[in-house]
Amino acid sequence: MNILIVGGGGREHAIAAAVARSRKDPSIYAVMSKKNPGIAALCEDFLLEKETNVEKVVEFAVSKNIEIAVMGPEAPLAVGLVDALEDAGIGVVGPRKAVAQIEFDKAWARNFMKGSNIAGCPKFGVFTEKAPMDAFIDELGNVAVKPAGLTGGKGVKVMGDQLPDLAAAKEYAGSLLEGDSVVVEENLIGEEFTLQAFVDGENLAYMPTVQDHKRAFENDLGPNTGGMGSYNEAGGILPFLVEDDVVQARAIMKDTVKALREVTGAGYKGALYGQFMITKDGPKVIEFNARFGDPEAMNVLPLLETDYVDVLSAIATGTLDKLDVKFSNKATVCKYAVPAGYPDNPTKDREVIVGDIGDALLFYSSVYEKDGKVYTTGSRAVAVVGMADSIKEAEIKAQNALENINGDLHSRRDIGTSDLIQKRIDHMKEIRAN
Ligand code: AMP
Numbered sequence: 001m002n003i004l005i006v007g008g009g010g011r012e013h014a015i016a017a018a019v020a021r022s023r024k025d026p027s028i029y030a031v032m033s034k035k036n037p038g039i040a041a042l043c044e045d046f047l048l049e050k051e052t053n054v055e056k057v058v059e060f061a062v063s064k065n066i067e068i069a070v071m072g073p074e075a076p077l078a079v080g081l082v083d084a085l086e087d088a089g090i091g092v093v094g095p096r097k098a099v100a101q102i103e104f105d106k107a108w109a110r111n112f113m114k115g116s117n118i119a120g121c122p123k124f125g126v127f128t129e130k131a132p133m134d135a136f137i138d139e140l141g142n143v144a145v146k147p148a149g150l151t152g153g154k155g156v157k158v159m160g161d162q163l164p165d166l167a168a169a170k171e172y173a174g175s176l177l178e179g180d181s182v183v184v185e186e187n188l189i190g191e192e193f194t195l196q197a198f199v200d201g202e203n204l205a206y207m208p209t210v211q212d213h214k215r216a217f218e219n220d221l222g223p224n225t226g227g228m229g230s231y232n233e234a235g236g237i238l239p240f241l242v243e244d245d246v247v248q249a250r251a252i253m254k255d256t257v258k259a260l261r262e263v264t265g266a267g268y269k270g271a272l273y274g275q276f277m278i279t280k281d282g283p284k285v286i287e288f289n290a291r292f293g294d295p296e297a298m299n300v301l302p303l304l305e306t307d308y309v310d311v312l313s314a315i316a317t318g319t320l321d322k323l324d325v326k327f328s329n330k331a332t333v334c335k336y337a338v339p340a341g342y343p344d345n346p347t348k349d350r351e352v353i354v355g356d357i358g359d360a361l362l363f364y365s366s367v368y369e370k371d372g373k374v375y376t377t378g379s380r381a382v383a384v385v386g387m388a389d390s391i392k393e394a395e396i397k398a399q400n401a402l403e404n405i406n407g408d409l410h411s412r413r414d415i416g417t418s419d420l421i422q423k424r425i426d427h428m429k430e431i432r433a434n
Pocket residue numbers: 122144155156158185186187188189192214286287
């Protein structure tokens with residue numbers, strides 16, 4: 001079987017590695033904007049091109065007799081690459097543009113959730129004018145402010161975090177009005193977690209819950225990043241969650257998939273990413289993404305016991321209910337090495353030298369290969385994943401691996417350590433007690 005992977009980051013390297021483990025001996029092809037050495041090594045052939053160049057990607061897929069194309073990042077979804085590939089007769093694992101809106105239009109996503117009575121939707125309003133928006137900010141008293149679209153640069157800001165008070169919230173929300181509509185919502189208090197599922201249009205196969213770490217520095221300090229690392233617990237339920245939290249989050253995902261079909265007429269196909277806040281009132285939805293998380297894909301895909309090519313075929317043909325999708329009962333810890341100064345002022349074009357990483361897994365992310373050497377680009381560079389029976393052992397494997405990756409790099413020592421996990425547990429205990 002000929003399989004095309006669209007995208008060239010750590011998440012896509014994890015996707016390629018999972019396809020390469022298949023007993024079906026698939027031939028792997030890729031489209032990526034820069035040569036990811038990890039993906040390139042697993043491929044028969046690759047196209048160096050922007051993933052959003054729909055015409056070029058379809059042409060490449062047709063020329064390579066691709067049977068299934070697997071989408072990595074969100075940008076090609078928003079320009080309709082899935083629609084174009086399907087129209088060319090190619091099976092796709094990734095949602096069509098109409099359903100992918102759930103990620104790239106935050107105002108649409110919230111209105112959709114409310115209109116379909118999806119549980120876990122926070123109080124929110126979508127605004128194009130300042131006066132009613134300011135009144136709503138006052139009414140809620142504690143808010144998160146988001147531009148409605150996928151805006152590179154200016155993003156989500158939250159009170160108590162990037163916004164010191166109501167005046168700052170109003171000022172920031174006002175500044176966003178110039179370009180876009182603005183979503184104002186209640187500030188959800190709790191611990192964040194990620195629940196991902198494979199979806200075939202109708203049926204869902206849930207993955208283990210994962211926690212990402214967005215802040216650049218240890219102890220959750222510094223600016224937000226794409227994610228510095230993540231972990232999961234053996235058995236699939238994070239240490240600060242109880243089983244009922246996961247049951248509720250799964251039901252929200254399932255209801256969302258059903259409602260997406262009713263509202264858009266298209267079934268959701270691919271990995272669906274639910275970003276949740278577990279609050280004193282149960283799980284609330286921060287957002288949905290129409291793809292795997294990065295780094296979260298690197299936690300769950302190595303645990304997949306079911307042949308990934310069978311999973312991909314079942315998604316593309318709508319037969320996921322007939323497949324028993326299993327994950328091994330292990331913990332993982334993923335840690336990213338990022339360029340010094342990332343995200344605000346990163347160094348670039350510095351060599352990355354990978355030494356002995358033991359039995360940890362290595363995923364290349366935003367790097368490029370030149371004359372057999374690997375260099376940084378300014379974004380997250382390489383990730384390592386430790387896998388073991390406990391988070392503690394997995395963390396040691398990941399950290400030991402990081403110590404043997406050299407370059408002008410930075411990483412978070414604390415991700416997956418017992419101290420940090422205890423803080424999460426204590427935080428939730430306190431919230432649930434009130
Ligand atoms: P992103 O949308 O990935 O740029 O990041 C948004 C981040 O802002 C999330 O990971 C949360 O930490 C935070 N956030 C977004 N919405 C809310 C909300 N309603 N309440 C509290 N925090 C939020």
